[in-house]
Amino acid sequence: MLVVMIPTYNEAENIAELIKEILALRLQIKIIVVDDNSPDGTARIAESMGKKTGKVAVIKRGERGRGTAGIRGLQEALKCNATHVIEMDADFSHDPSYIPALLETAKKYDIAIGSRMIEGGDTEGRGIFRDALSSGGALFTRAVLGLNVLDAQSGYKCYRRRVLESMDFTRFVSHGYSIGAELLYRAKRQGFTMSEIPIVFENRKRGKSKVTLSEIITSMLNVVRIRMGR
Template sequence: MNAVVVIPTYNEADNLEKLAALVFSHAPEVHILVVDDNSPDGTGAIADRLAAEHAGKIHVLHRTAKEGLGRAYIAGFQWALERGYEAMIEMDADFSHDPLYLASMLEAGEEADVVVGSRYLNGISVINWPLRRILLSWGANKYVRTVTRLPVNDCTSGYRLYRRRVLERVQLNSVKSNGYSFQVEMTFRAFIAGFQITEVPIIFVERRAGQSKMSKQVIWESMQIPLKLRLRERKMRQQLNPTGVVSAAR
């Protein structure tokens, strides 16, 4: 499958080169798109060097300002759609998403429309999280499932694959959320549009280097977005899946 791994970056100079090598070691057929938000630590320059060294395999999309995770992914998705990729994979630049799982995600993506790398498919599979963080994440997913009725164990996972037919239909330009709740909104849009979502188990490892981008504003947005999505569900169904057809993919 013609796939590209979309990696948003902001101050990931210590991680990017090592991550690219791991991606290619586990999935040599994929391409990489680095979406850099004008990192002051030189991440963009490192990405440009890697693109020159791996011509046609690594690409760079430079943005002029830090606008958030959601906006970075949407820019990357639109770039990939314009260039004919069949599948787009979200991946963090901090090694919390192990490239080891790319093969299983790509395999699942041959049949499913959306593949979620799930931390909660087989119990709780996270490493280096304090109990408070585990409870916060687990509770957030339970809250999202309760409010939105999504049949997904890990609605907030940022390690996932989308087929192009999903991104072409979910109206990327109208996606409102921008923080971690971006993942929730994208999952919700794909589900009500009638696409098949599957999960593959992963082990999530807390970032090895740099600083976490979690903030009170991100947490607050994550609480509001599920409620807003549920209130807008009927209208969104009419827009995204007026015929009520469910994808035949399994």
């Protein structure tokens, strides 16, 4: 069974439609939403979708943070017998229509990455500054961590169960957005394979961005810490 894990903070304008589109793929899927007590009622909306469909579980956390919310979601996915786990954003930057291709790729490789950087991939609707920051960040991450993928900062990925089972998240040196890159780094060192499929990443149309410039810079510094192991 495939679990799709979605961290949310104030995504009331996106979450219901996203869940509908994912379930419309008609795959054997369970959705786990990890919400950090969003003031806009995201969790309530997701819960009501869960009641209607029986396919959505909502985890409500008291703390905040994209990174730790993601870890919690991956751990919960393992508890419900997932063979594969997809991690994606709630804001439609990650088009759910790529889910089947990610899953297929993760049947051949341990990790499939939705990539903006390989041929056929792209980023749309983002300002030139943010775009340059993403591309530069991806190149930097790849070089420092010695990864053989171009979009190591992508938040749209599919993991095979055994990758997640092998991770001791208590040993992770990063806490924020760089957790994803750290997971790839640790996976590569353990001999897991990974491959990218092209995605067109569209800037969010509804709701507000949560990531700050300081978080982006911290996550770059964390890449160096990951490499040094502390």
